[in-house]
Amino acid sequence: MKRQVKPIREGNSEPGTVSLFSIAGIKTLLQFLRLGxxxxxxxxxxxxxxxxxxxxxxxxxxxxxxxxxxxxxxxxxxxxxxxxxxxxxxxxxxxxxxxxxxxxxxxxxxxxxxxxxxxxxxxxxxxxxxxxxxxxxxxxxxxxxxxxxxxxxxxLLPIHPLDGGRIASSVTRWLWVAGAAGGLFAVIFLKSFLFFVLWALFVWDLFSKYIVHRGKAAEYSCWGKIEVPFDQIPGENWMLIPFSEREPLPYRTYSDMDGKQWVDINWEEADVVHPVKMQEQGLIRSVFSTKVERRWQQTPKVVVLRYQIDYEPHEIENYYEVPxxxxxxxxxxxxxxxxxxxxxxxxxxxxxxxxxxxxxxxxx
Structure with a gap:
């Protein structure tokens, strides 16, 4: 059973909402302020x-x-x-x-x-x-x-991702159950929709982790895209040949010195190796293409490959073993x-x- 997480945001992804300032404008402002x-x-x-x-x-x-x-x-x-x-x-x-x-x-x-x-x-x-x-x-x-x-x-409420939820993991994870019950009273007292969403996600995570996936590893999925300009695609007749969809993509994975996991996706048809920073450490199960788009009307013209990565989050076996x-x-x-x-x-x-x-x- 898969639990969906947010798509990986690439540097060239389009903003989902209209903003008062463009991303380029904000970057220019920050460079002007020179605040690093x-x-x-x-x-x-x-x-x-x-x-x-x-x-x-x-x-x-x-x-x-x-x-x-x-x-x-x-x-x-x-x-x-x-x-x-x-x-x-x-x-x-x-x-x-x-x-x-x-x-x-x-x-x-x-x-x-x-x-x-x-x-x-x-x-x-x-x-x-x-x-x-x-x-x-x-x-x-x-x-x-x-x-x-x-x-x-x-x-201090024992609810992830609040501080209390993280402290509770070193005392006893049964406090999470108390947090699920106490959090409901906090939602009613605060009358906050945002806090209700936080509480609901926490309860669902507990249910998914300890009931639905009890005894077996949960599989997660994340998504992203690769954009390649037309003039960088090798070959003369590539526009006449359909790109493969729903096919496995070659990849390699590694971790950097900061402990972040990366996946290098090899899109062989476009002769591109695309690095993806994972949101968390995990065991990569598969990487495959889901859709290919040709965007003729934008400048520069590009071919877009949408991909999906399936993985199991890595958990240290003795993580919760506290003296x-x-x-x-x-x-x-x-x-x-x-x-x-x-x-x-x-x-x-x-x-x-x-x-x-x-x-x-x-x-x-």
Whole structure:
């Protein structure tokens, strides 16, 4: 049984939605700013802050962005301590931000350590905002702290891909069942469609992994395309000969120094070797063509080969084997942090109520 995942995005793929700026324009802007690899993070941070400012005053919008940034920097610091390279944070308005690990951790304990870094440092950042409000009397800092505590508490829910779901894997995977039940209450409380989608995907993943595919490996599929200009196709009469479809394609696979798996697809009829970066490590089962298109009316004229890669995700056999002491350490830390966040939320709520409530704090 196959579970479909998103198609692999190639550099020459067409955007699926209309945007205000072209991709070339954005690249030009980033080159102009000369911000290097951090340009995407800074630009997304600025965009998120601007969107928040549209709904709230700029001081609160900036404070929320800082709370999210502190949380993500906690992940970055923890990942560096474990020697795992990560990307710069990318901000997504009203969803927070994310970082991507450039190399997968080798065990659940390492994954949990990196996951714990975000809520731990994020809670410290929110507590600093609370203290500033306490000593200055500015209720705006209470509102910022309230958002910070809430974001970090939600992230502790034992649901993948939230931090709590990754921490739970080092304690006991039965917490995922609790997350499936508790997540439903969170959906009802938050009344968020996006959180409902996240919860539904998590529940389906559990059902698929431990019930549908129990005892056997699940097979995944991904898709992409290869575009070759007409003038690069070898031969004189190639346009009269139909290209093969639904046929196996020769390939070779390997991993680079960052732990990323690549598949070099050999399209022999077009004399092209096309590299594809896989979304995750896996055992390649087959690579074959699904469709060939001749695009005569565009410039330059190209032939497009659409392909499909079937693979089984690689899982380390002893990935979830965590020493008992480490399990207790993560379990106690996880529970203590959750309790602390509940207490701090109640405390900051009390302080805001004394000054007129959350929205009154925003108007001050």
């Amino acid at each position: 690899k951090k340009s995407g993070a800074l630009l997304s941070m600025a965009v998120a802050t601007a969107i928040y400012t549209w709904f709230y005053q700029w001081e609160f919008a900036l404070g929320v962005t800082v709370m999210v940034l502190v949380h993500e920097l906690g992940h970055v610091a923890a990942a560096r301590q474990k020697g795992i390279p990560v990307t710069a944070p990318f901000f997504i308005p009203f969803l927070g931000a994310l970082i991507m690990m450039k190399r997968n951790p080798r065990d659940a304990a390492t994954e949990a350590y990196i996951a714990m870094g975000g809520p731990l440092v994020g809670t410290i950042g929110a507590f600093v905002s609370f203290l500033i409000g306490l000593f200055t009397g500015h209720s705006l800092f209470y509102a910022i702290a309230y958002i910070g505590f809430t974001l970090n508490l939600i992230n 008992e002491k480490v399990r207790w350490r993560f379990g106690i830390s996880y529970g203590a942090l959750a309790i602390a966040l509940f207490v701090l939320l109640d405390l900051v709520q009390l302080m805001m109520n004394e000054q007129g409530g959350f929205f009154h704090s925003l108007r001050k």
